[in-house]
Amino acid sequence: MKTLYVLIIVLALRIASARAQTLNGAIDMHAHSYPDGVPRSIDAVDLAKLAKSRGMRALVLKNHYEPTASLATIVRKEVPGIEVFGGISLDLTVGGVNPAAVEWMTKVKGGYGKVVWLPTYDSENQAGRSGRPFSPVVRNGAVTPEVSQVIAIAAKNNLVLETGHSSPAEALIIIREAKRQGVQNVMVTHAMSASVNMSIADMQAAAKMGAYLELTFVRPGSDAAEAYVKAIRAVGPEFIVLSSDLGQANNPLHPDGLLTMYQYLASQGISIADIDRMAKVNPAKLLGLK
DSSP states (O other), X not given: OHHHHHHHHHHHHHHHHHHHOXXXXXXXEEEEOBSOSSOOSSBHHHXXXXXXXXXXXXXXXXOSSSOOHHHHHHHHHHSTTSEEEEEEEOSGGGTSSOHHHHHHHTTSTTSOEEEEEOOSTTBTTTTGGGTXXXXXXXXXXXXXXXXHHHHHHHHHHTOXXXXXXXXXXXXXXXXXXXXXXXXXXXEETTTTSTTTOOOHHHHHHHHHTTOEEEEOOOOTTSHHHHHHHHHHHHHOGGGEEEOOOBOOTTSOOHHHHHHHHHHHHHHTTXXXXXXXXXXXXXXXXXXXXO
């Protein structure tokens, strides 16, 4: 009876913790929206309005095929009161791993281009497996000269360098070189997604080098969600960032997906303090927000 009583108390506390979760101060480092060349569920202005109404602090607008620094500037003008950032994904539509494109992004008025994603859909890890043209990031165990130049630009301009859809082995090589060149803010893009598929050992190795690991929306109760709980406990919340990667028509809108993820983690015994660290504190550090 005593054991049953303790279990009931623990469950009640977890339920209460889940209900206590809010979006106040939350930051989404991975938000897809219109305008885009593929279907999206909401445009960037309406997304910013929605996120602001739910108490969120910041968004990073992501597009696989075109830079979003200029879009972030316009959205900020239309929706004051929420921090909006953009970046550049180094896929083939911007010339692949193109240092000139990254350098130009840093010059866009406002300085809201804060993130560089190495190739995603056009990465060797993803496109190469299907026989499509790709933009390489690693050759013979070292980053390519172009990636090295991009890393130098990221270090000089205090950009967030993300590994995109690179393989785990490629990502670890990239992180090592980025840290060697003095990049302060490095993150593995949706580390446990099918397109990246890092193991816990890989994530621990990345964290040991000072990188963050991004975990994005998955359905609560799924095998992937259960794997997130194990990874957070094994790697440590100080190295994890919770983002949405939402904007698809068949998925929740970004704030709803994030809140669902926070509530699920709380129901599994992850503390409010740890969730806040992953959802608010860590991404704020990456973006240089005080």
